[in-house]
Amino acid sequence: MLPRIGAHESRLARCSDEELCKESRSLQWRSRSGESPVRLLPEACALVRIAGKRALRMRHFDEQILGGIAMYYGCVAEMQTGEGKTLAATLPLYLAALLGRGAHLATANDYLAQRDAEWMGPLYALLGVSVGVVTSSKPPPERRRAYQCDITYGTAKEFGFDFLRDRLAARRLGASASGPQGFSTLTGGSGDDSTSHLLQRELFMVVVDEADSVLIDEARTPLVVSESRGPSPESAAAAYRWAAASAPRLEESAHYEYDARERQVALTAEGRRLVRELAQSPELAPSRELAQLAAHDLFEHVERAIKVNREMVRDRHYVVRGKEVVIVDEFTGRLSEGRKWRGGIHQAVEARENLPISPETGHAAQVTIQNFFRRYERLAGMTGTATGSEGELRRTYRLGVVSIPTHRPSRRTQLPDAVFGTGESRWQAVVDEVRRMHDVGRPVLVGTRSIDKSEYLSRLLTAAGIEHQVLNARQLASEADIIAQAGQAGKVTVATNMAGRGTDIQLGPGVEEQGGLHVIATELHEARRIDRQLIGRAARQGDAGSYRQFMALDDEILSIGLGPETAERWREFGSKGEGPFDDRAGLFRRAQARVEREHRRQRRLLLEHEQRRAKLHQQLGQDPYLDSPE
Numbered sequence: 001m002l003p004r005i006g007a008h009e010s011r012l013a014r015c016s017d018e019e020l021c022k023e024s025r026s027l028q029w030r031s032r033s034g035e036s037p038v039r040l041l042p043e044a045c046a047l048v049r050i051a052g053k054r055a056l057r058m059r060h061f062d063e064q065i066l067g068g069i070a071m072y073y074g075c076v077a078e079m080q081t082g083e084g085k086t087l088a089a090t091l092p093l094y095l096a097a098l099l100g101r102g103a104h105l106a107t108a109n110d111y112l113a114q115r116d117a118e119w120m121g122p123l124y125a126l127l128g129v130s131v132g133v134v135t136s137s138k139p140p141p142e143r144r145r146a147y148q149c150d151i152t153y154g155t156a157k158e159f160g161f162d163f164l165r166d167r168l169a170a171r172r173l174g175a176s177a178s179g180p181q182g183f184s185t186l187t188g189g190s191g192d193d194s195t196s197h198l199l200q201r202e203l204f205m206v207v208v209d210e211a212d213s214v215l216i217d218e219a220r221t222p223l224v225v226s227e228s229r230g231p232s233p234e235s236a237a238a239a240y241r242w243a244a245a246s247a248p249r250l251e252e253s254a255h256y257e258y259d260a261r262e263r264q265v266a267l268t269a270e271g272r273r274l275v276r277e278l279a280q281s282p283e284l285a286p287s288r289e290l291a292q293l294a295a296h297d298l299f300e301h302v303e304r305a306i307k308v309n310r311e312m313v314r315d316r317h318y319v320v321r322g323k324e325v326v327i328v329d330e331f332t333g334r335l336s337e338g339r340k341w342r343g344g345i346h347q348a349v350e351a352r353e354n355l356p357i358s359p360e361t362g363h364a365a366q367v368t369i370q371n372f373f374r375r376y377e378r379l380a381g382m383t384g385t386a387t388g389s390e391g392e393l394r395r396t397y398r399l400g401v402v403s404i405p406t407h408r409p410s411r412r413t414q415l416p417d418a419v420f421g422t423g424e425s426r427w428q429a430v431v432d433e434v435r436r437m438h439d440v441g442r443p444v445l446v447g448t449r450s451i452d453k454s455e456y457l458s459r460l461l462t463a464a465g466i467e468h469q470v471l472n473a474r475q476l477a478s479e480a481d482i483i484a485q486a487g488q489a490g491k492v493t494v495a496t497n498m499a500g501r502g503t504d505i506q507l508g509p510g511v512e513e514q515g516g517l518h519v520i521a522t523e524l525h526e527a528r529r530i531d532r533q534l535i536g537r538a539a540r541q542g543d544a545g546s547y548r549q550f551m552a553l554d555d556e557i558l559s560i561g562l563g564p565e566t567a568e569r570w571r572e573f574g575s576k577g578e579g580p581f582d583d584r585a586g587l588f589r590r591a592q593a594r595v596e597r598e599h600r601r602q603r604r605l606l607l608e609h610e611q612r613r614a615k616l617h618q619q620l621g622q623d624p625y626l627d628s629p630e
Helices: 002-012 017-032 037-056 062-072 090-097 110-126 140-147 156-172 211-215 233-249 269-279 295-311 345-352 369-374 390-397 423-439 451-463 473-485 528-535 556-562 564-576 582-619
Strands: 075-078 103-107 131-134 151-155 205-209 223-228 256-259 264-267 318-321 324-328 361-367 378-383 400-403 411-414 418-420 444-447 469-471 492-495 517-521 544-552
Touching (some): 090 103, 090 110, 131 140, 156 361, 156 369, 205 211, 233 269, 264 295, 369 390, 369 582, 418 582, 423 517
Parallel strands (some): 131 151, 411 544, 469 492
Antiparallel strands (some): 256 264
16 A cells, blocks of 8 residues: 555645645545545545645654554554654544544543644645544533534543533433434534534544543543432531541441442441441531431441542542542543542542532433444544553454554663562652662653652652652643653653653753653553553654663552552561562562453443443333433
């Protein structure tokens, strides 16, 4: 295919910009007239390649062309970090846009959606193709216009939520229609009375950026659109505040049991007795509303409060902004604006933080990531870390994985893992390594798992006199500036997962000769892919670079993967032993592998549950994605 594309490129290179646009319109007419995509593909690729060179000063490498072709034929293109996936995606998106049915590019976060749409916009404009962007802050009219464009960039979650909002809007207006397998055939933007109120058009083609993260890591949690339900805010607030005050008085084993694997709390008989006593205690100021609650409701509120105290950490799972709790996305490190935890968890966190209690919400509509993306007529993806996920991508989405060669050989150097007995000794070793790299003029990127740990390390670096920048969900406004400077000589950047997927750190003058960017991973994540994404910031596109993985025997991954009792034994061993502990690195990999297996099990169960739920709804003649109206 490449020689045929090259031949068309030689011919089209002599065309003016206006003539290129005419050639593009000609391809649109031929495509919509039914001409075979195989015949159009070489010429279309050549047009996009020339447009990239003229509009962006970026000519697609052969490897990027191959990645684009793989995506057009419905595969996940595995392209190593730094190989230019953003540019490669313009090929399948343009080819799909020729049909006039709309093409989506689903990214991991709003920042990447906005950045990539603006970055690639001049290329599409040269070919007469319109581009829209959907972000969480866009109002409905702007969203509707964005979906009417030939190509729409946005996050996977926003695409899914808008799909659910359209289902709800259709039910409210009585404009539902059922297609194959009971699915609605409604499409937005046609101008007729029944569909012009909808946001989206049909789900024709989508290219999923960071496909393993979106289609696998994030697929354990369904997308849910909620509506206000349940008791009034006054009575709910009393119950949540009372439970938040009562929960610290209960002790594990004596008053409740905690299932670490399922993350569930269950009161014992003694615990239920104590809860009934606390409900009558003047010290906790029981209210009239609280007295009206049944005993099982009191138990449920207390169990929920205990669960929040054990599992939810401020500045790790959420931040407090003003008088509201804002969730931090565990995969991207970014704030999930407008999202709330379900089942009263969000209200329990608000009560613990002594904030106003928001109204309880219930399901109005929901869809799993798996079912949503399988609704697209054509599905493709790209990522740098598909290795190890091929089986699940094939079974769940019928997606094959095509490994694309790198444009230049990788020069990334792996330094030996470093394992320490305690977290304190690990953090001090990280500071020492940062100092060594900083002294020779190399830029350093330090990855942390959460906001609180990035700020803790920042305080240590400040005490050591090392100038640095911090990138987490609190620095959204300065994100682009921090990334732009992160590859300059002597720069030190401490970041959460925000500096992972999609971040391109350009090396400054003289840095290549000093060894390039050095990446320090301070902990293992719950998925190897997230670790590899952080590591992939170094040695991009043939640059020099290195990385080292740090671990400590009191890390959270051991508790999650091996269980609290085993983790406690290793914690004691680490606190009493003198080290070195580097030979224990395999322990962490085993714990991580167990977590990954558990997450696969949860995704499988969620998909099976969703399929049973959809089948039941269809038997009843109901929309499988909507809860039945009261």
